[in-house]
Amino acid sequence: MPKISDEAKQARRDAILTAARRCFAEHGYEGATVNRLERETGLSRGAIFNYFDSKDDLFLALAARDAERLGTVWYEEGFLPVLRAVLEEDPAWLSVYLEIGRRLRTDESFRERYKQRAPEIDKRIEASVEQARENGQLRDDISLKTLGRLMSIVADGLAISVAAGFPVEDPEELLGVVEEIIRPRRARSRTPARRSA
């Protein structure tokens, strides 16, 4: 086997991930069989599993890539741009996340690996949320845990809408309400709730 450079390895790893994402999105988590992954990547299973130990590893690497991308949006631009990104996400790919809900609950090692998919990004988001609260950009009248859970619930619920093809009729009005939910309470008297047209 000829030696290949680290750059070439990284490029091949990225190419496998991109093809695997297409395959998961098209066929679902269960339906993305090794045969289909071979066809979509154009590589043998030996070559694929030289880079990733298993289908779970492939998915978790893709989930880490998403967490890094959306996490960067979060701490650089804020929560609403994250929701905009969810609204623009491929519905077929979002469905894959919904399909692993059962695994997340019942397979403890999978859940731990999922939770640890992007630990550095998680720390940066947590720090940026705390900072935003200190700066008066986020409400601080509820616990950080409840605020975080609320934001997760809204992002996840929006992902279900997109994945199931239930249209959000007026995304801007919806995002306006979400903005109002997370902003500091003391700003309210100065900023009346917007009225719909």
Place this chain on the structure above:
Amino acid sequence: MPKISDEAKQARRDAILTAARRCFAEHGYEGATVNRLERETGLSRGAIFNYFDSKDDLFLALAARDAERLGTVWYEEGFLPVLRAVLEEDPAWLSVYLEIGRRLRTDESFRERYKQRAPEIDKRIEASVEQARENGQLRDDISLKTLGRLMSIVADGLAISVAAGFPVEDPEELLGVVEEIIRPRRARSRTPARRSA
């Protein structure tokens, strides 16, 4: 085949549904094979499909039953009791809803049947939400569509938390925030946001 009464038919239909729900919850939508449905119900496929035309029909009948149960809670008690019911729902059964997201988007006839699973209840919820807005119990500064979508997003996002086994640390604080999100804006100045302990 001996004739059985309408009551006996209804009782058998209910027993099939209850057993099928257990089967879906335990094995997932794909994993609930006809063999497993036979085992769980204790009936032959012929007997099962005498009451329901297909596995889809079984699931849609169960979804209708849920919609009726939660819909009744909604228009008799309000939205927060619906969220409490979601928090107490069987996580395994909630996972089944997440697993059908892809089908809902890609299979138009399935989506239409799902949307029409409980049309009477949907009408009653819609009427009760409109009534609650007129009575000043729900905010009316945003469109009815956005308010409805927001409530769906919160309920669905909460269902993901439950299904994936991500605990809601302080459900009462979370429900308090949701109450604040949906209540009329003019009530705000009289009712300060609660502070967490």
